[in-house]
Amino acid sequence: MLEDSPKRTKRGILLGSFLGFIGFLLSPLSWWNDAFVNVPLAYLGAWLISLFYKPGFAAAFVFCYWLTNILGLFLMHKGVCRAMQKSCSAVLPPDKNGPT
Secondary structure, X not given: OOOOOOOOOHHHHHHHHHHHHHHHHHOOOOOOHHHHHHHHHHHHHHHHHHOOOHHHXXXXXXXXXXXXXXXXHHHHHHHHHHHHOOOOOOXXXXXXXXXX
C-alpha cells in the first residue's frame, strides 16, 4: 500500500461499494443486466433523443446501450478505487527507474 494514501474510512468504503454495485448492475459482467437494466435504459435514452430527431432512434439506442455498459465498467473501477482508497488516475504502475 502507498505510504501517502489516506486511511480507509467507513464512508469511503460504503460509497465505493455502492458505486461498484451500481457499476456491476450496468456492466456486461452480469448475465441478466441486458434484459432488466441496459436495454430499458437504452430505450429510454433513445426515446428521449427521438423526441428531437425521429430517424435517430436506432442509432441512439445502440449508442445508449454501449454507453450504459462502458459506464458500468467505469463505475466499478471508481468504486473499487474509492473503497480501497487508492489513486486510480494512472493505469500503469510508475517506472521504478524514474522518468526518462
